[in-house]
Amino acid sequence: xxxxxxxxxxxxxxxxxxxxxxxxxxxxxxxxxxxxxxxxxxxxxxxxxxxxxxxxxxxxxxxxxxxxxxxxxxxxxxxxxxxxxxxxxxxxxxxxxxxxxxxxxxxxxxxxxxxxxxxxxxxxxxxxxxxxxxxxxxxxxxxxxxxxxxxxxxxxxxxxxxxxxxxxxxxxxxxxxxxxxxxxxxxxxxxxxxxxxxxxxxxxxxxxxxxxxxxxxxxxxxxxxxxxxxxxxxxxxxxxxxxxxxxxxxxxxxxxxxxxxxxxxxxxxxx
Amino acid sequence: xxxxxxxxxxxxxxxxxxxxxxxxxxxxxxxxxxxxxxxxxxxxxxxxxxxxxxxxxxxxxxxxxxxxxxxxxxxxxxxxxxxxxxxxxxxxxxxxxxxxxxxxxxxxxxxxxxxxxxxxxxxxxxxxxxxxxxxxxxxxxxxxxxxxxxxxxxxxxxxxxxxxxxxxxxxxxxxxxxxxxxxxxxxxxxxxxxxxxxxxxxxxxxxxxxxxxxxxxxxxxxxxxxxxxxxxxxxxxxxxxxxxxxxxxxxxxxxxxxxxxxxxxxxxxxxxxxxxxxxxxxxxxxxxxxxxxxxxxxxxxxxxxxxxxxxxxxxxxxxxxxxxxxxxxxxxxxxxxxxxxxxxxxxxxxxxxxxxxxxxxxxxxxxxxxxxxxxxxxxxxxxxxxxxxxxxxx
Numbered sequence: 001x002x003x004x005x006x007x008x009x010x011x012x013x014x015x016x017x018x019x020x021x022x023x024x025x026x027x028x029x030x031x032x033x034x035x036x037x038x039x040x041x042x043x044x045x046x047x048x049x050x051x052x053x054x055x056x057x058x059x060x061x062x063x064x065x066x067x068x069x070x071x072x073x074x075x076x077x078x079x080x081x082x083x084x085x086x087x088x089x090x091x092x093x094x095x096x097x098x099x100x101x102x103x104x105x106x107x108x109x110x111x112x113x114x115x116x117x118x119x120x121x122x123x124x125x126x127x128x129x130x131x132x133x134x135x136x137x138x139x140x141x142x143x144x145x146x147x148x149x150x151x152x153x154x155x156x157x158x159x160x161x162x163x164x165x166x167x168x169x170x171x172x173x174x175x176x177x178x179x180x181x182x183x184x185x186x187x188x189x190x191x192x193x194x195x196x197x198x199x200x201x202x203x204x205x206x207x208x209x210x211x212x213x214x215x216x217x218x219x220x221x222x223x224x225x226x227x228x229x230x231x232x233x234x235x236x237x238x239x240x241x242x243x244x245x246x247x248x249x250x251x252x253x254x255x256x257x258x259x260x261x262x263x264x265x266x267x268x269x270x271x
Numbered sequence: 272x273x274x275x276x277x278x279x280x281x282x283x284x285x286x287x288x289x290x291x292x293x294x295x296x297x298x299x300x301x302x303x304x305x306x307x308x309x310x311x312x313x314x315x316x317x318x319x320x321x322x323x324x325x326x327x328x329x330x331x332x333x334x335x336x337x338x339x340x341x342x343x344x345x346x347x348x349x350x351x352x353x354x355x356x357x358x359x360x361x362x363x364x365x366x367x368x369x370x371x372x373x374x375x376x377x378x379x380x381x382x383x384x385x386x387x388x389x390x391x392x393x394x395x396x397x398x399x400x401x402x403x404x405x406x407x408x409x410x411x412x413x414x415x416x417x418x419x420x421x422x423x424x425x426x427x428x429x430x431x432x433x434x435x436x437x438x439x440x441x442x443x444x445x446x447x448x449x450x451x452x453x454x455x456x457x458x459x460x461x462x463x464x465x466x467x468x469x470x471x472x473x474x475x476x477x478x479x480x481x482x483x484x485x486x487x488x489x490x491x492x493x494x495x496x497x498x499x500x501x502x503x504x505x506x507x508x509x510x511x512x513x514x515x516x517x518x519x520x521x522x523x524x525x526x527x528x529x530x531x532x533x534x535x536x537x538x539x540x541x542x543x544x545x546x547x548x549x550x551x552x553x554x555x556x557x558x559x560x561x562x563x564x565x566x567x568x569x570x571x572x573x574x575x576x577x578x579x580x581x582x583x584x585x586x587x588x589x590x591x592x593x594x595x596x597x598x599x600x601x602x603x604x605x606x607x608x609x610x611x612x613x614x615x616x617x618x619x620x621x622x623x624x625x626x627x628x629x630x631x632x633x634x635x636x637x638x639x640x641x642x643x644x645x646x647x648x649x650x651x652x653x654x655x656x657x658x659x660x661x662x663x664x665x
Binding site: 102103114117118119120121124127128130131132134135139142145146147163165166197198 | 307308309311312313315316348349350352353354356357380381384385390391392393628629630631632633
């Protein structure tokens with residue numbers, strides 16, 4: 001949503017000296033970065049580098065061994081009780097598998113958080129929920145159960161549910177995973193349109209290169225070996241100019257693969 | 272008519288205000304403050320009530336004109352936009368007009384993206400799940416029942432065939448799975464079976480003693496209780512516990528595998544899921560139900576003998592009476608029943624698991640159906656057995 005102070009350089013999330021890990025297994029160490037209000041910020045990296053773990057620390061699901069995550073100035077790591085509840089209403093989360101509640105239809109899924117957090121009546125909540133479903137193109141499916149719709153639609157419905165309380169920030173965990181290229185591109189367009197029209201800040205975890213080039217304003221790349229950030233900035237710029245060979249390799253893999261000759265195809269003989 | 276409506280919180284939290292003015296067919300709603308899902312509660316419905324009353328009062332809705340003045344609006348989110356759309360829809364439905372005045376330009380696209388707004392208000396005929404008539408529901412229910420009976424018959428045939436296969440190919444049976452299931456369903460169930468059997472023995476002995484004492488016949492408690500436990504209560508209580516414990520577990524386990532396409536993977540890999548998943552569980556059910564039942568009988572009779580000490584009936588007297596009363600036929604009758612109960616519990620659990628639909632709720636439903644179906648079948652078989660016993664003396 002457009003805000004009172006629509007300052008695009010203002011940080012909405014600040015991660016300071018964050019260490020991510022389970023027990024003695026440290027996955028990421030001393031991470032510091034910030035996310036600007038209204039931007040689409042992508043966390044990327046190879047499999048097992050701790051992208052999803054970082055996201056879960058940022059949304060307060062896991063307690064990090066040390067460090068802080070400030071969401072609109074409030075530290076979610078140390079917040080408790082009402083203060084924590086207050087922070088939780090500031091953002092919505094879309095999980096990798098959608099995580100829609102199977103016993104509720106799409107409208108009820110979206111309405112659930114409105115029922116929990118507001119005093120609006122049923123008709124008012126339903127209208128707000130329908131608006132959210134309309135934004136992701138699922139209004140005609142409002143009475144469908146999650147099991148009756150496709151994986152891509154489930155993810156879009158999960159985005160609608162995450163937007164129910166009009167959060168300032170949306171966290172998306174691997175939105176394109178398991179989707180075909182067309183559905184994935186449609187989902188990217190949904191994210192772009194929500195970001196541009198509503199000014200919502202997106203934090204997206206993904207390693208799908210086409211998605212990254214389409215939606216990302218800024219990225220950070222995580223690395224398993226150094227347990228930290230190895231690149232930060234515009235993905236298109238990094239692809240061309242990064243000094244780090246690992247970063248170039250990550251970004252150019254898609255382009256190289258596209259230009260590679262398919263070894264299964266017979267070579268074309270020039271006339 | 273002027274009616275300010277306010278949502279003013281006690282602290283400095285954002286708040287909203289709606290000021291309603293109307294004069295004949297013209298009305299102005301002045302909105303101010305921070306319009307979101309929290310500040311709109313109460314304000315929204317009050318504004319709608321005022322609009323409804325005004326439209327009814329002004330007589331002809333078609334000539335009515337509502338202006339929403341947003342000059343003082345500092346923030347408008349999705350809920351605020353839905354509020355404005357709701358007022359606009361009511362206005363359109365009455366044939367009137369609505370004008371948005373002084374709305375910050377940045378909010379206009381947020382409202383426009385929902386146009387035409389009529390789509391946001393479903394008519395009754397667009398509901399995906401249409402209501403069906405009573406006759407149709409009865410018909411569907413009967414069809415589902417017949418379909419379920421058909422599936423159960425087919426399943427019984429498949430199990431019989433796989434048991435025949437197991438007898439012919441004993442080395443190919445997954446004995447490791449059988450042992451794991453038998454341990455989980457049998458050994459792990461010993462504490463709960465012991466507890467329930469002990470308490471049933473105590474309760475039965477006390478209740479019987481209260482009645483028989485009136486005739487000075489407490490010494491016959493041993494005969495009554497032991498016969499009831501060996502022939503009826505031991506097998507039945509064990510079966511009920513197994514149905515709640517193992518039938519539900521089988522249904523949930525196989526149901527989760529069905530949801531995760533693991534059963535499909537077996538089928539496409541050329542492995543019969545009945546032999547792979549159901550057979551080890553059926554065999555385990557056949558083994559553990561009679562053993563647990565016998566164990567439960569012994570615990571129940573022991574508990575009853577302990578209880579009768581309170582009535583000055585020593586162990587020796589009690590067990591002499593038990594040995595005189597109980598014949599091998601009584602024990603075999605109970606064990607035969609528990610063998611059938613074991614088949615029912617394992618079979619129904621596996622069948623309901625295989626019938627699982629999609630999603631987490633479907634797994635829960637399968638587990639519930641497994642327990643309910645098992646209990647119904649157990650009671651039915653028990654009734655049938657009682658009739659056979661009456662007729663044949665077995």
